[in-house]
Each structure stands twice: as C-alpha cells, then as structure tokens.
Amino acid sequence: MSRMTDLTKLTLAEARDGLAKKDFTSTELTDAHIKAIESGNSELNVYVLPTPEHALEQAKASDMRLAKKGNAGELEGLPLGIKDLYCTKGIRTTACSNILDDFQPAYESTVTQNLWDAGAVMLGKLNNDEFAMGSSNETSAFGPAVNPWRRKGSTDKLVPGGSSGGSSAAVAADLCLAATATDTGGSIRQPAALTGTVGIKPTYGRCSRWGIVAFASSLDQAGPLTKTVRDSAMMLKVMASHDPKDSTSVDADVPDYEATLNDGIKGLRVGVPKEYRIDGMSEEAVALWEKGIAWLKDAGATIHEISLPHTKYALPAYYIIAPAEASSNLARYDGVRYGLRKPGKDLIDTYEETRSAGFGAEVKRRVLIGTYVLSAGYYDAYYLKAQKVRTLIKGDFDKAWDEVDVVLTPTTPSPAFAFGEKSGDPLQMYLEDIFTVTVNMAGLPGISVPAGLSKEGTPLGLQLIGKPFDEATLLRVGQSIEDAAGRLAITERWWG
Amino acid sequence: MQADTKKSNKDSDNLIPGATGDWEVVLGLEVHAQVNSNAKLFSGASTEFGGAPNSHVSLVDAAMPGMLPVINKECVAQAIRTGLGLKAGVNLRSTFDRKNYFYPDLPQGYQISQFKQPIVGEGEVEIEVDGDTKRVGIERLHLEQDAGKSIHDQHPDYSYVDLNRSGVALMEIVSRPDMRSSKEAQAYVTKLRTILRYLETCDGDMDKGNLRADVNVSVRKPGDELGTRCEIKNVNSIRFIGQAIEHEARRQIDIIENGGTIDQETRLFDPKTGKTRSMRSKEEAHDYRYFPDPDLLPLEFEQAYVDELAKGLPELPDEKKHRMMDEYGLSAYDAGVLVAERASANYFEDVVKGLDNAKRDGKSAANWVINELFGRLNKEGQDISDSPVSADQIARIVNMIGSGDISGKIAKDLFEIVWTEGGDPGEIVDKRGMKQVTDTGAIEKVVDEVIAANPDKVEAVKAKPTMIGFFVGQVMKASGGKANPKAVNDILKKKLGVE
Structure with missing residues (x-):
C-alpha cells in the first residue's frame, strides 16, 4: 500500500492534524483521493461528476494558506464529496434527475459556501436518489451507487442506502474524507447505518436550505456523512449557520461540538421507546439495540423506557406531507427556463413531454401522491390529518424530554439489502424509514452511529434522537457508542 | 365591523328594467393593488416599471433550484398601513400559502399568497354616489406575488416570457357584495384608489396595471336570494368596470328572462367590443391545491408595530373632507372634489395657509381652486403639479376679493394675467389700477x-x-x-x- 492510498484511509480529524503537522500537503491528500476515485468510481458509481481539476486548484490554494501561520480555515485543505442536491456554482448540479439535464447553477449553496470558506476542497458531486426520493440510491438517473460492504462470502452488490447513497458509499470506501448529505426522512442516517459510517441530521433550521434542491421543505435538512463521530462534529460546526436567505434557518449559537465530545455521559438519561419494537425487525437489530443500551449504562447513563405513542402514524403521515410538498416544489421543473425541454405540439404537450422524460418512476409516483392529497375534497382527509399527526408526534417528544435527554433506537430494521430486493415494492422500501421519519416530522436532531455487524458481516447502526439544537449531546453520546463499538472496517477492498 | 347594506332611498334608481320586471345587480370586487415598494415581495429584485424584459429578475423570481423566498418587511408595512386606512382589523399572525398551477409566466409553478389567514381582516370604505353616502364592506386584504407576463405577438411559433413583474407584491382587497350599480362599483374603486394614494401604498396607476379589478356580477329580482355570479377578470380602467358591469348584467338578465340559467364562470371584458366573453367554466376551474408554504414561517408582529405605523399615517380623505367642511365651511361636494386627489387637497391647504381670513374666504378659495384653476388646468391638459399659478398667488387673489379690493370680475382678469405672465397679484393690481373703486x-x-x-x-x-x-x-x-x-x-x- 503506497503512502498516497494510506492518506485516503485517514479520518477527517487525522488528515487535519497531519496537514497541520505538515506530514503531507493538501495537494498530496487531494491527489490520493483523486486517484482512489479514478480507480474505484467505475465500480462504486459514487461520484456522478468528479471534479479533479477544481479539487487540485482548491488544494493548491489551501497549501498556500497552510504555509502561512494563522491563515488556515477549520477544514483547510480537506477533500470532501458533495451530494448532487447541493447547488455548486458553475458546476453541474442535477439532483441525479434527467430533468435538470446539464444545469449549472450561477450560485453556491450556503452550506457548501461555508465549507469552501473554511478551506475545504471539493472532489466532485455525489450520487443520490433522484431528488432525494429513495432509500437505496436505485432511483438515481445515473444508476445506483454501490455499497463497498458485501455479505460474507458473497459478491452480490448491496445498496448503500438512500437517498445519500453516493455520500455514504464514498465515505465508507475512502473516496473522500467526508461528505455532505441531506435528510428528509432518513436520507443521512439510513445510508450511514447501511455503510458503517456516521451521519447526523441536525435540528431543522440548523443548516441553511438555501441552494439545496428542495424535496420536502418542512423536512429537508443538510448534514454530514463521515467516518467518525469526531469528523461529524467537525463538519457540522462548519456547515451550520444562520442564513437570512432561508426564513426557516434559526439564529442559534453553533457550539464547538468537538470540544465536548469526550466529556462522558455520566448521569445522562437515555430513553428507550417501547413503540420502536416493531414486528419484522431483525433479531440482530434487536440484539444490537440491547447492546447499545448496555454500553450507555456502562458509561454511566440511566436507561428509561418511554412511550412515543404516535410513532406508528409517523410513516403514513410522512408519506403524505413529503410528497405533498414535493409535488409543489418540483413544479418549477417545467422545461421553460432551464434543464431539460422536450418540445411538444403546444404548451401542455411540452410540459407533459418534458416531465415524462425528465422524471423517473419514483419521482412521478410521489408527485402524483402529493397532487392527490392536496386536491380539493381530499386535503382535509389526508394533508390536514397528517399535519395533525405531526403535531402529536412533536408532542410525544416534548413530553419525553421531561424524562430523558436522548432517545436510543435502531437506525433501520435490517442491514443493507441487495439491488432489486425492495425496489419493486415501494411500501417495503418506505419501511426503511420507519425509525428515522419521526425525527424529521418533529424537526429534531438525530445521529446514526455504526454499532456492529449483522451475521452476514454487514453494518448496522444505532440512532440517537436529541432535543432541539442539542446536537452537542447527540455527538457526545455518539462518541461513547463509537468508543464501545469500535470503528467498523471493511475487510475486503474489492473495488478499484 | 358590519358593512352597511341598508338600502338607501335611491336604490330603486339602480334597478335595471327587464321584460319580466325590474332587476337588481349585485357586485363584489377583488382589487389587485401593486404595493409601492422598491423590492419584490420575496426577493431583492427591483419593482421598477418599464425595464428591459427580464432585467429585474432575481434567482428567486426565476425559481432556480434551491432558491427560497424571504419576506420583504416594507411590503408587510404597506399592507398594514392599507389595512389601517380601510379601518380594518390587522391580524398579528397571518400565513402564506401556495396556490399551485402551471403557466410559463409563473416560474415556481405556484403563487405565494395568503389563503387561510390574511394579514388584514374586515374593514370598510365609504363611497358617495349621487349625493348619497354608502359603506362598502371589506372582507379581507392579503399579500401575494404577481406573475410575469407572457408575450404572444413577437414570434410566429413561440411565446416569450418577461419575468420583471414576477414576484412583485400585490395586495388583493376583497369587498363584500355590497354594491348595487356600476356607478357604485366605480365610486368604490375610485375611492379605494384615493385611499391607497393618500397612504402611498399603491400608486393606483391603472394604465400600468398597478391597480386592476376582478368584478363579480350577479342579478336577482329585488328581495330574492343571490343569483349565480360570474367573475370578470382583470378589468383595468374605471370606465371599463362600468361598461363591463352594464353589459354583463344585461347579458345575465336576458339569459334568465329567456328561460336560461347562469353558469358560474370566469369571463373577460373586451374593451373593443364592450362585451364580456367566457374564459373558463366552473368545470374548467383550476384546483389550486392550496397548502401552507413550508419555506415561510407565519408572519407575526406585535400590536406595538401596528400602532407605530398608525402614528405615521397621513390624514385620510374622509377625515380631511370633514375637517375642510368644519374649518372652512366648504360644501360636501367641494370638499369631496378637493380631497379626491392628495395633491389637490394639499394645494388647497396651501392656499388656505395664505388666506388672511380662512373662515371668511375658505369657501371662496375652494371655488377658485375648483372652478378657475382646475378648469383651466383641465382645458390645458395640465396637472396640478405643473400649475403655473401657485397656491400663494391664488391666496392673494382671494384675499383681495374678500377685502373688497377687487371685484370678482376683475379677479378673473387678474387670474388670467397671473396664469400667463406670473407675478405678485397685489403688485399687478396696483400697477394696472385694477383696484375696486369704493370712493x-x-x-x-x-x-x-x-x-x-x-x-x-x-x-x-x-x-x-x-x-x-x-x-x-x-x-x-x-x-x-x-x-x-x-x-x-x-x-x-x-x-x-x-x-
């Protein structure tokens, strides 16, 4: 193994420290990743647009800043992958949909701008489910990203989760030090769980949504996918900001999450919701949950069974609210101003041709569901009722916070599955989000931390749910799970 | 606030004769008034009129991916001011909804509007028709985005879109169906425009489309239940409002009297033919799929903010009118003419400032302003702002009439001299020996x-x-x-x- 490939195995924090110590340069670090992408991307399909030249330019500038004392940003010279949902100025942004064609934004999303301002380097745009609608990355117009994990003794390709499947797989396969992702119903945490990576969805309003292609505005939130909890702490600190351009972004202090990571969890009250013991959950997921409870107890936390009685309504309500907002958010893709246009014989025909050709099946399904539930005569029965459910779910958590500081659940009911296994059955696929959607519905922060392997040798994750804007506690508890579980390592690097 | 729908003694004059007896027309208006603001409702792009196509378009207005609306606080303040001017309740919490439909000049695929909870609730507007005063109820006022403009006459195969207007703030002011004649509807729009201009919340320029009305028309036999209404969209002059109503009422009466029924539909008024024609039927009406805009938080402010804005409001036309009647002894008619435009009211008040005895000569000053000055300005096609005769000059002339120094007849000659040559009226009278002989x-x-x-x-x-x-x-x-x-x-x- 050459020194250059070794560099890709570093965590974000290790790479930062190595740059500071001048063990290597950002150009070397970036180049190592570019080479890893060149050799691995054809099989993993994690990058839909590698941007090596852009990366090397940024790395060079970083090296110059690193050479001068006091000039380096918090993420100076660290190469990242960017989910293709983030608009990047002058660089093709598609949300992995044909409808955006070769759209090049004239603007940079606030979150990525924050990263560049901190000195980070962009390796390219990462694969995701089309418009972030999916749990396996199979709805991407570029074909799915592939999970670098395989089942023991099998060469079957597994899904990396979704929608941030390119992000999770790229981080797991060391094709970037860390990645940006977005989470509307579990799109950061579920892929994290399926790839043995860490993913945090911050409180709604913590990160600006400005410049991120919208799926469901009241649920969408940006967050990082990383190799370790510490790396997530580093990334979130930079990604989070109050943005006057996003009316739903919140003006709250962004603490130094890294500083409190090792403060321990003695006396912390951990809630275990009984409603999350659902039918169809794999035995190993249940066992791992028990293990997680034991770890936290050992670390000094107290465990409390709690009730979140409206949990079972969360998924159906989510699949009303999210498509409703999506049906409206995606109306702008009409072939008039940018992206794909398929000329028809008149205006209506042009709309139909363009949107038929531009959107994939899952997106169309959700636009249709969303249009239906907002229609006159159905609004009260579906959308309004779903909003009431949402209020009840928030109420469940508000009550829980009287008794506990964080809530511990599995991230997903089962580990990574094979391509095609669930894509034929949307309901089966939607169940992937069963433990994660409640968090989006309540606007709370949630983190998935790798906790162990299934009997097939694939990763499983545990989810921690926290109080609004208390990401610091989540990361601290996540660190203690990571300390107990150890990092999950891929034994066979079969790609590249 | 309850609108006064009591029949005035002149209501019978409004009835329209038909073959089967007299008919009453029932009118309600939705007026779209462009908010006076430098920037659009949810973006920083300019609202300036007449720019090159697509020169005032922000990324938000063009609905680029990932763009988000941010409310323009000045537009909110303008809506509150207008609400206060309409004696309406201002809602300290209101919400924005999306009205979804596809059209090329609607980049987002939805218009951000206020459907469920508008910023302004019930109010009223006082109108005067043929000497009778009547109050028209206001149901609500809400803020919404304007659409862009589709241009169909520039290319044989394509339509063009100009997004300069896209996202400009509009106030939709919805009246109750309190009007009973085209005259009342015209008086209502005229009065509303006057109020908006006083408040400087909308310039009221109908030629530029900055004020336009959707007119809801139905007819019934007096005392009957309300008839089925038709909505005439986007009528953009006060004259056309009158014509559209007259034609539409007659059309509906003819249909009913010939045994037909009125279909609820949206119609357009064609100024060339003076007729209305069907635009879309109820069946073809859009299902707008309204729902709360998740990109925007509820719009909330304190009563103290409303009170602060209230303090900054100018004297409104009705108050001004009554004050002029009380202080200067003007007739209701004269005072009404003077307050119709803020500029003329201001001019008159300036004249009054120059009077030696406002109580004695106020009425005379009003006569001079209305008859001599306005008459002359009208004849020359000039505006009060270009008047060659200043308020001070008029005041001096009126003072000399009041004191008996010059006769009314001489004053007219003097006015002519001041209009064409300018100068101090007193000096002119002295130099030219125009003083009245009382010896x-x-x-x-x-x-x-x-x-x-x-x-x-x-x-x-x-x-x-x-x-x-x-x-x-x-x-x-x-x-x-x-x-x-x-x-x-x-x-x-x-x-x-x-x-």
Whole structure:
C-alpha cells in the first residue's frame, strides 16, 4: 500500500492534524483521493461528476494558506464529496434527475459556501436518489451507487442506502474524507447505518436550505456523512449557520461540538421507546439495540423506557406531507427556463413531454401522491390529518424530554439489502424509514452511529434522537457508542 | 365591523328594467393593488416599471433550484398601513400559502399568497354616489406575488416570457357584495384608489396595471336570494368596470328572462367590443391545491408595530373632507372634489395657509381652486403639479376679493394675467389700477352721468324696479369694472328712488 492510498484511509480529524503537522500537503491528500476515485468510481458509481481539476486548484490554494501561520480555515485543505442536491456554482448540479439535464447553477449553496470558506476542497458531486426520493440510491438517473460492504462470502452488490447513497458509499470506501448529505426522512442516517459510517441530521433550521434542491421543505435538512463521530462534529460546526436567505434557518449559537465530545455521559438519561419494537425487525437489530443500551449504562447513563405513542402514524403521515410538498416544489421543473425541454405540439404537450422524460418512476409516483392529497375534497382527509399527526408526534417528544435527554433506537430494521430486493415494492422500501421519519416530522436532531455487524458481516447502526439544537449531546453520546463499538472496517477492498 | 347594506332611498334608481320586471345587480370586487415598494415581495429584485424584459429578475423570481423566498418587511408595512386606512382589523399572525398551477409566466409553478389567514381582516370604505353616502364592506386584504407576463405577438411559433413583474407584491382587497350599480362599483374603486394614494401604498396607476379589478356580477329580482355570479377578470380602467358591469348584467338578465340559467364562470371584458366573453367554466376551474408554504414561517408582529405605523399615517380623505367642511365651511361636494386627489387637497391647504381670513374666504378659495384653476388646468391638459399659478398667488387673489379690493370680475382678469405672465397679484393690481373703486364721491359722479344720459330708462325703472340692473351695468362699464358693485347699487337705489 503506497503512502498516497494510506492518506485516503485517514479520518477527517487525522488528515487535519497531519496537514497541520505538515506530514503531507493538501495537494498530496487531494491527489490520493483523486486517484482512489479514478480507480474505484467505475465500480462504486459514487461520484456522478468528479471534479479533479477544481479539487487540485482548491488544494493548491489551501497549501498556500497552510504555509502561512494563522491563515488556515477549520477544514483547510480537506477533500470532501458533495451530494448532487447541493447547488455548486458553475458546476453541474442535477439532483441525479434527467430533468435538470446539464444545469449549472450561477450560485453556491450556503452550506457548501461555508465549507469552501473554511478551506475545504471539493472532489466532485455525489450520487443520490433522484431528488432525494429513495432509500437505496436505485432511483438515481445515473444508476445506483454501490455499497463497498458485501455479505460474507458473497459478491452480490448491496445498496448503500438512500437517498445519500453516493455520500455514504464514498465515505465508507475512502473516496473522500467526508461528505455532505441531506435528510428528509432518513436520507443521512439510513445510508450511514447501511455503510458503517456516521451521519447526523441536525435540528431543522440548523443548516441553511438555501441552494439545496428542495424535496420536502418542512423536512429537508443538510448534514454530514463521515467516518467518525469526531469528523461529524467537525463538519457540522462548519456547515451550520444562520442564513437570512432561508426564513426557516434559526439564529442559534453553533457550539464547538468537538470540544465536548469526550466529556462522558455520566448521569445522562437515555430513553428507550417501547413503540420502536416493531414486528419484522431483525433479531440482530434487536440484539444490537440491547447492546447499545448496555454500553450507555456502562458509561454511566440511566436507561428509561418511554412511550412515543404516535410513532406508528409517523410513516403514513410522512408519506403524505413529503410528497405533498414535493409535488409543489418540483413544479418549477417545467422545461421553460432551464434543464431539460422536450418540445411538444403546444404548451401542455411540452410540459407533459418534458416531465415524462425528465422524471423517473419514483419521482412521478410521489408527485402524483402529493397532487392527490392536496386536491380539493381530499386535503382535509389526508394533508390536514397528517399535519395533525405531526403535531402529536412533536408532542410525544416534548413530553419525553421531561424524562430523558436522548432517545436510543435502531437506525433501520435490517442491514443493507441487495439491488432489486425492495425496489419493486415501494411500501417495503418506505419501511426503511420507519425509525428515522419521526425525527424529521418533529424537526429534531438525530445521529446514526455504526454499532456492529449483522451475521452476514454487514453494518448496522444505532440512532440517537436529541432535543432541539442539542446536537452537542447527540455527538457526545455518539462518541461513547463509537468508543464501545469500535470503528467498523471493511475487510475486503474489492473495488478499484 | 358590519358593512352597511341598508338600502338607501335611491336604490330603486339602480334597478335595471327587464321584460319580466325590474332587476337588481349585485357586485363584489377583488382589487389587485401593486404595493409601492422598491423590492419584490420575496426577493431583492427591483419593482421598477418599464425595464428591459427580464432585467429585474432575481434567482428567486426565476425559481432556480434551491432558491427560497424571504419576506420583504416594507411590503408587510404597506399592507398594514392599507389595512389601517380601510379601518380594518390587522391580524398579528397571518400565513402564506401556495396556490399551485402551471403557466410559463409563473416560474415556481405556484403563487405565494395568503389563503387561510390574511394579514388584514374586515374593514370598510365609504363611497358617495349621487349625493348619497354608502359603506362598502371589506372582507379581507392579503399579500401575494404577481406573475410575469407572457408575450404572444413577437414570434410566429413561440411565446416569450418577461419575468420583471414576477414576484412583485400585490395586495388583493376583497369587498363584500355590497354594491348595487356600476356607478357604485366605480365610486368604490375610485375611492379605494384615493385611499391607497393618500397612504402611498399603491400608486393606483391603472394604465400600468398597478391597480386592476376582478368584478363579480350577479342579478336577482329585488328581495330574492343571490343569483349565480360570474367573475370578470382583470378589468383595468374605471370606465371599463362600468361598461363591463352594464353589459354583463344585461347579458345575465336576458339569459334568465329567456328561460336560461347562469353558469358560474370566469369571463373577460373586451374593451373593443364592450362585451364580456367566457374564459373558463366552473368545470374548467383550476384546483389550486392550496397548502401552507413550508419555506415561510407565519408572519407575526406585535400590536406595538401596528400602532407605530398608525402614528405615521397621513390624514385620510374622509377625515380631511370633514375637517375642510368644519374649518372652512366648504360644501360636501367641494370638499369631496378637493380631497379626491392628495395633491389637490394639499394645494388647497396651501392656499388656505395664505388666506388672511380662512373662515371668511375658505369657501371662496375652494371655488377658485375648483372652478378657475382646475378648469383651466383641465382645458390645458395640465396637472396640478405643473400649475403655473401657485397656491400663494391664488391666496392673494382671494384675499383681495374678500377685502373688497377687487371685484370678482376683475379677479378673473387678474387670474388670467397671473396664469400667463406670473407675478405678485397685489403688485399687478396696483400697477394696472385694477383696484375696486369704493370712493362714493367718484361713484356718485358716474351714477349721475348715467342717469342724465338715460332719462327714458329712469322713467321705466320706476314701473319696473328690476330695471336697476341696466344702470348697474352701465355704471360698472363706465368705471372699467372697478366700481364696488354694492356701493353702485346703494347709490343707484337712493338716486332713482327704488327700494
């Protein structure tokens, strides 16, 4: 193994420290990743647009800043992958949909701008489910990203989760030090769980949504996918900001999450919701949950069974609210101003041709569901009722916070599955989000931390749910799970 | 607030005769008023009129991916001011909804509007028609985005889109169906426009489309239930509003009287033909799929903010009118004419400031402003802001009439001189010897001459005293119009022995 490939195995924090110590340069670090992408991307399909030249330019500038004392940003010279949902100025942004064609934004999303301002380097745009609608990355117009994990003794390709499947797989396969992702119903945490990576969805309003292609505005939130909890702490600190351009972004202090990571969890009250013991959950997921409870107890936390009685309504309500907002958010893709246009014989025909050709099946399904539930005569029965459910779910958590500081659940009911296994059955696929959607519905922060392997040798994750804007506690508890579980390592690097 | 829907004694005048008897027309208006603001409702792009196509378009207005709306606080303040001006309740919490439909000049694929909870609730507007005062109820006022403009006449195969207007803030002001004639509807829009202009929340320029009305028309036999209504979209002049209503009411009456029924539909008024025609039926109506815009938080502010804005409001036309009647003794009509435009009211108030005795001469000043000045400006096609005669000059003229220094007739000559040549009216009167002669000795001399020259008329006036007018005319003529008419009268009566 050459020194250059070794560099890709570093965590974000290790790479930062190595740059500071001048063990290597950002150009070397970036180049190592570019080479890893060149050799691995054809099989993993994690990058839909590698941007090596852009990366090397940024790395060079970083090296110059690193050479001068006091000039380096918090993420100076660290190469990242960017989910293709983030608009990047002058660089093709598609949300992995044909409808955006070769759209090049004239603007940079606030979150990525924050990263560049901190000195980070962009390796390219990462694969995701089309418009972030999916749990396996199979709805991407570029074909799915592939999970670098395989089942023991099998060469079957597994899904990396979704929608941030390119992000999770790229981080797991060391094709970037860390990645940006977005989470509307579990799109950061579920892929994290399926790839043995860490993913945090911050409180709604913590990160600006400005410049991120919208799926469901009241649920969408940006967050990082990383190799370790510490790396997530580093990334979130930079990604989070109050943005006057996003009316739903919140003006709250962004603490130094890294500083409190090792403060321990003695006396912390951990809630275990009984409603999350659902039918169809794999035995190993249940066992791992028990293990997680034991770890936290050992670390000094107290465990409390709690009730979140409206949990079972969360998924159906989510699949009303999210498509409703999506049906409206995606109306702008009409072939008039940018992206794909398929000329028809008149205006209506042009709309139909363009949107038929531009959107994939899952997106169309959700636009249709969303249009239906907002229609006159159905609004009260579906959308309004779903909003009431949402209020009840928030109420469940508000009550829980009287008794506990964080809530511990599995991230997903089962580990990574094979391509095609669930894509034929949307309901089966939607169940992937069963433990994660409640968090989006309540606007709370949630983190998935790798906790162990299934009997097939694939990763499983545990989810921690926290109080609004208390990401610091989540990361601290996540660190203690990571300390107990150890990092999950891929034994066979079969790609590249 | 309950709108006054009591029938005025003139309501019978509004009825439209039909073959089966008289019909009553019922009208409700939705007025779209463009908010006076530098920037659009949810973006920083300019609202300036007349820019090159697509030159005032932000990323938000063009609905680029990932762009988000941010409310323009000035537009909110303008809506609150307008609400206060309409004596309406201002809602401290309101929400924005998306109205979803596809059209090329609607980049987002939805219009951000306020459907469920508008910023302003019920209010009222007082109108005056044929001397009768009536109150028209306001149901609500809400903020919404304007759409862009589709241009169909520039290319044989394509339509063009200009997004300069896209996202400009509109106030939709919805009235109750309280109007009963085209005159009332016209008076309502006129009055609304006056209020908006006073408040400076909308320039009211209908030519530019900055104020336009959707007119809801139905007809019924007096006392019956409301009939089925048709909505005439986007009527953009007060004259057209009248024509559209007259035509639409007649059309509906004819249909019903011929055994038909009215289909609820959206119609368009064609100014060329003076007729309305169907645009889309109820069945073709869009399902707008309204839902709360998740990109925007509820719009919330404190009562203290509303109170602060209220303090900054100007005197509104109705208050001003009543004050002018009280303070200067103006008639309701004159005061109404003066307050119709803020500029004319201001001009008049400036005239009053220059009066030596406003109580005595206020009415005269109003006459001069309305009849002489406005008449002349109208004739020349000029605006009050370009008036060659200043408020101060008018005041000086009126002062001299009031003090008896010049006669009304001379004053008219003086006005003509001031209009064409300018100058201080007092100096002109002095220099040109236009002062009224009140010296009884001088007048008596002229009277004697006139009596001596007309012995036959002296006989006649004894039989018919009104003949005195002949002598007055002769004396005035001989004095070059400068003799004080009252003094002339008194002296003539005495000398001729007429009572």
